[in-house]
Amino acid sequence: MSQTVYDIIGVGNAIVDVIASCDDAFLTAQNIEKGAMTLIDESRAKDLYSAMAPGKEVSGGSAANTLAGIASFGARGAYIGKVADDELGGIFRHDLNAAGVDYTTKPLAGGPLTARCLINVTPDAQRSMSTFLGASVFFSESDIDADKIAAARITYLEGYLFDRDAAKEAFVRAAEIAKAANRLTSLTLSDSFCVDRHRAAFRQLVRNHVDILFANEAELISLYEANDFDEALEAVKAETRIAAITRSEKGAVLIDKGNVVSIPAEPVSKIVDTTGAGDLFAAGMLTGLAQGLDLEASGRLGAIAAAEIISHIGARPNVSLAELAATNGISLNA
């Protein structure tokens, strides 16, 4: 196996988040499913934005948030995803590069705008996401950089990309390149509604390509159409080597073949905004696995990163995760 250049390369929807506060009545009035990610078209994006409170714009995208977290841990990350050649696209590119992530995917010319995720955060810190995918799904096999994927220990794929066929094909192609190079492939299921929309394709990908699966309880139960969490756990054990199932304040359950480890959630003085909790759990866990830490230490890195992200608005770390890891007695390679 040749030397790696990256610890992790992520493939995902390149999205800018627009984050605003709202009350529950606003979600009802706007017919927004609380806590979920709903896909919307450009016209709905325009109308919903008009109705929203003043916002903050920050770069987002599930796998991109994970890669920003990985870079903050000091690990070597790269990202593949599509923005438009517009202002929000420029912001997305700048923020990922400035975070220390290698990101060179060519912007889309003459197509729709850069994707945006309109995130309404209720006082209980839940985020409800309405996503206009825009340029992010005009992403195809030609954007998959085979050399970079072959040079990464782990290729990390974001389930949300399944929402468009060309992206899904690019996605499967990335997994095949990783496999051919004897690298690991990881997938996050992203959202239980996303799993509902694409269950069969996800099942096939998990069985054939995925070494490390990320999901929360609802996503895992949906994937296997299980009656309860334990039944879903048994099903996933049979199909992937490593699975990390996040359970909000109950922490996470990690599986490595027969071995099951429970990771408690890190204490947080005040939960402000849960956006990015899963993305950052994956950042810690992938960093640990790529650097050869054991399952428990990798899970703790995930819990530490998730706790940092939910203590403030936005889904990218405000502080150095490498320092947080050190404070918690976990040493990483620089």
Next chain:
Amino acid sequence: MSQTVYDIIGVGNAIVDVIASCDDAFLTAQNIEKGAMTLIDESRAKDLYSAMAPGKEVSGGSAANTLAGIASFGARGAYIGKVADDELGGIFRHDLNAAGVDYTTKPLAGGPLTARCLINVTPDAQRSMSTFLGASVFFSESDIDADKIAAARITYLEGYLFDRDAAKEAFVRAAEIAKAANRLTSLTLSDSFCVDRHRAAFRQLVRNHVDILFANEAELISLYEANDFDEALEAVKAETRIAAITRSEKGAVLIDKGNVVSIPAEPVSKIVDTTGAGDLFAAGMLTGLAQGLDLEASGRLGAIAAAEIISHIGARPNVSLAELAATNGISLNA
């Protein structure tokens, strides 16, 4: 005098803030004057942005921040300022409208991009601003809505607009309309370097048009080329009816003709980012004056709003200032 439609109408540079963290070494390396506002051109804006850490985009602009604060107090506000017909311009417009401010200035077509202020925040919470004025100064007398100005109790002008002649003329025109309608005119000096650049014009405007002047110590001393603060205070007393001089942690000194009132700063548990402190002091003070509160209560509203803004990143309030005023026992008209 006809009935008013607005308590305050603001005229200013319509700017989107790009806020990122940095250390002092970054300011030195980038040759940025700490704590000041420096004007930069588009090419420098591009280079500096490339070097900056990942950022948050939030609507800014000194007078626009003030108007957002005024609306948060529940007062009736309007704004005049120029953005381009681009994505950041759309964000600026949305955020001001969503805050409850009447804002209808036509965007600039075919000119430079919407203005942006690259704000680097050091660990001591000081903000150093590098501003590319872009579309904001392609603002002229035709953008001054005489009916709106005549319908506002107070017209509030941002000193930063003096950095371009056409904007300065629009500015003076606004003051003349306000005077003709028997309304009050207020000016903020904005920045001591801005005062240095335009001292004579500011002096003339203050003498002939300004009823309520906002400045910090450095700006006031610069305006009068005074030897110390007391000498500057004597000078301003002779030239305006009301002056509010902010002094950071020392609070503010308010003058209403002979009457001098000191307002202590509101306690803040942790100062995170001083961006917008002066803008929000003006929001409280102007709200109080427009609603007929006395000088001291108006100043306290200013101190309350300034304390809220420096306790978080960004220069627009995170909570309802009307509720904060009520908590502090100051009642305002809805």
